[in-house]
Amino acid sequence: MPAVSRPTSKDVAHEAGVSQSTVSLVLGGKWNGRVSPATVRSVRSAAERLGYRPNQAARNLRLGTTRTVLLMVPTLSAPFFGPVYTGAARVASQHGFGVVVSTWPDDAAGPADGPFAAPQEAIDGILASSMAVEALGEFRGTPAVMLDSGPDGAIPTVDFGVADGMRAIAGHLTGLGHRRIGHVAAGVDQWTFHARAAALAAVVADLPGGVLTRADCAIDVTAAKDAATRLLTAADPPTALVCDDDLIAAGAYKAARALGLDIPSDLSVTGFDDVLLATALEPELTTVRLPAGELGAQGMTALLDLLAGHHPAPRVLPGELVVRGSTTTPRTG
Amino acid sequence: MPAVSRPTSKDVAHEAGVSQSTVSLVLGGKWNGRVSPATVRSVRSAAERLGYRPNQAARNLRLGTTRTVLLMVPTLSAPFFGPVYTGAARVASQHGFGVVVSTWPDDAAGPADGPFAAPQEAIDGILASSMAVEALGEFRGTPAVMLDSGPDGAIPTVDFGVADGMRAIAGHLTGLGHRRIGHVAAGVDQWTFHARAAALAAVVADLPGGVLTRADCAIDVTAAKDAATRLLTAADPPTALVCDDDLIAAGAYKAARALGLDIPSDLSVTGFDDVLLATALEPELTTVRLPAGELGAQGMTALLDLLAGHHPAPRVLPGELVVRGSTTTPRTG
DNA sequence: GTCCGGAAGTGGTACGTATGACCGGTCGGG
DNA sequence: CCCGACCGGTCATACGTACCACTTCCGGAC
Incomplete structure (x- = not known):
């Protein structure tokens, strides 16, 4: 406990020889024509002198009101949500709002492993990733905006156009001539992954001779390697692997290398998200860029509107196909 | 503004037929022998019924007091600080504390580009990365702990043993037979990088025939690629590149590939930190694992002690050399 | 019958701020 | 000469909680 207590507006008032009300008026900026310039100066200098906060x-x-909002995301240890925080915090700060974060404890696999850490502060609103939807019940009645959760009638949402993104991926691969496609899917029960799977399945189903195989895994390099290996060692293996996440694609790279397959000549691989990792891989990864920072920023804008x-309209942020070196035409024969 | 205001302890008191004082007593847990069990039950059920928070x-x-601490880090968009937050938040939560975060705005290059976003909440203490030391002046008088800043007389610190880590890297490389070593250094004026450079220079200076070259760059894949290229295209180029950060090592990989050098047979490369990226690279990166989550956790523990x-004693967390596939004996001749 | 003391709970206040209601003085117009 | 308007401020209060000091009730001891 600090032995010295901070000065209050009353202390400033005493120092400046005015009343506490006047201090509040001056420092609150509400003094248009109510307080003389001389008094304003004197109050300001007294506050400065005492280091009043x-x-x-x-x-x-x-x-x-607290001018503070709560951001609920599963974790900040994974690459994707850091930029979401940054974008959200930037917009909040511009409007004089602060952000407090709540994540799953210990990077647990899900909210079932423990509650989100409850903030000690009161909050005015909530910006929640879809992966935090279960924890939202604690805050019934607090204005909230959901991120990446799919259209919702009750709560305003900001989404990525993941279906369009996946269609762009699929169109890119089929345009290159791929017919047998493997989907290394995130085994997570979330709208965004269901939407991706459905979009991919629809494109392949419409393709003459199209064959789609699928393996699920956690969003984790090692698990992804195993899943990709299963697909690649099956009879009549795919010529392209569509991965639900860049981290999963990194696992697919490892699987391909272990099997002696060259990327992209033996196997095309695509990711999703375009995190830092995507350009560090060799060859660089063809993926869909999801503007994570923009998601946070637009979500915060919607929340502040709310x-x-x-009542903000639902927003959808388009994903952009980024073609790099991990995809090419399939080996003939 | 929500039309319906939340119930207060007075409402609960009215509902339970007791006074507000009693509600506070019961819900505060201070009722040992002061309140009858029947009243306790009635108050609790009233609170439950009204959804009192x-x-x-x-x-x-x-x-x-706010039971909230401020974590100041340069950014949460880069890989390293996410786990720091997670570790700190876990410990804080276990002690009933909340965490609010402040970062450089827009992932700017430094605090000169703008102030940290000031939290709207009052805070009890500060956990600050060394990169935030300049911004600490705003909070004069608030208890603080510095992370990764080097020993400091005035403020408790929690550091990594980066010098030992760098000596382990250097010993590993020289033990393999490397003599000409290139240092791709983070061009950042921070204790941690100065300590790394000094440790490396000392080892090479003690080595018969040892030659150390150096190029500085930002902590960024592209900038690192350029810096590594400069070292590798000099006359009598190094046989091993020591990188100050895993991201820089990723840039070194790109430079090597562009020059047709195989890792590790033509060139050994080492990193620092052991972020996710390190095992996604091919070959996997030899690096020093800095336990980022532990840094956050120990730092928070020290702050709560404070x-x-x-007055907590300075703590040092050892880094661990992790030998993977990116280092081997230099090509003879 | 009086007094004591613990059990069970209540009244009142203070934390520091923002703000609506006041208030004394001056000045110009009617 | 009086009245209202306006300037430059002050007073008092309320926000919801925690906790100290106090009261009341009641059973027993003397």
């Missing part, structure tokens, strides 16, 4: 707890109590009383 | 702002004001009135 307003007590946020008292202000929050008085105003009934807090301001407007 | 204590107003944190009021509690913070009354108690003069808040409890104990």
Whole structure:
């Protein structure tokens, strides 16, 4: 406990020889024509001299608002959500809002392994990843925006156009001549992955001679390697692997190398997200760029709209196909 | 603004037919022998029925403490600091503390590009990365712990043993027979990088025939590729590249590939940190594992100690050399 | 019958801020 | 000469909680 307590507005008032109300007026900027310039100067200099910082707890109590929102994401240890936080925090900061984060504890596999860490602060609103939807019940009544959760009637949403992204991937591969396609899928029960799988399946089903095989795995390099190996060692193996995530693609690379397959001449591989990893791999990964920072920023914008009383329209951020060196025409024969 | 205001302890008191004081007593757990079991049950059920959640702002004001600490790191978009946050948040949560984060805005290159986003909440303490040291002045008087900043007389610190780690790297390479070593250094004016450079230089200086060259770059794959290319295209190029960071090593891989050099047979490469990327590279990267999550956890532990009135001793977390496929004996001749 | 003391709970207040309601003085217009 | 408007501020209160000091009830001891 700090032995020296911080100065209050009353201390500033005493120092400046005015009342506490006047201090609040001046420092709150509400003094248009109510306070003389001389007094304003004197109050400001007194505050400066004492190093006065307003007590946020008292202000929050008085105003009934905290100008703070809660961001709920599964983890910040994985690559994707860091930029989401950054984008959200930037927009929040521009509007004078703070952000507190809540994640699954210990990078657990899911919310069943423990509750989100509850913030000690009161919050005005919630920006929640779809993977946090179960934990939202704790905060019934708090305005919320969901990220990447699919259209929802009750809660405003900001989504990626993952189906379009997956169609672009599939179109790219089939355009190159691939017919036997393997889907290394994230074994996670989330809208975004269901939407990707459905989009891919639809494209392959419409393709004469198209064959789609599938293996599920956790979003983890090692698990992905195993899943990809299963697909590649089956009879009549695919000539291209479509991975639900760049990390999964990294596992597919490992599987291919272990089997002596060259990427892309023996096997085309695609990812999803375009995290830093995608350009560090060799060859660089063909993937769909999901603007994670933009998701956070647009989500925060929607949430602030909601807090301001407007009901924001659902937004969809397009993914962009980024063709790099991991895809080419299949080996003939 | 939500039209329906949350119930207060007064509402609960009315519902249970007791006074607000009693509600506070019961829900605060301070009722040992002061309140009858029947009343306790009735208060608890009333709180449950109304969905009562204590107003944190009021509690913070009354108690003069927020049970919240501020974590200052340069960014959460880069791989390293996510686990730091996770470790810190886990320990904080176990002690009933919350965490708010402050980063450089927009992933700027440094604090000069703008202030850290100030949290809207009052905080009890600060856990700051060394890269945030400049911003610490705003919070003069708040208890703080520095991470990865080197020994400091005034502020408790938690550091990595980066010098030992670098000596392990250097010993590994020289033990393999390398004599001409290139240092792809992070061009960042921080204790941790100075310590790494000094440790490496000392080992090479003690080595008969040892030659150390150096190129600086930002912690960024593209910039690292350029820097590594400069070293590798010089006369009498190094047989091993020591990189200050795994991301820099990824750039070195790209430079080697562009020059037609095989890793490790033509060139050994080492990294630092052991982020996810290290095992996704091919071949997997020899590096020093810095336990980022442990840094956050130990730092938070030290900070909570400090808040409890104990002055924590400086702590040093050892780095561990992880030998993978990117290093071998230099090509003879 | 009086007094004591513990059990069970209540009243009142303070934390620091923001703000609506006041208030004394001056000045110009009617 | 009086009244209202306006300037430049102050007073008092409320936000919701935690906790100290106090009261009331009641069973027993003397």
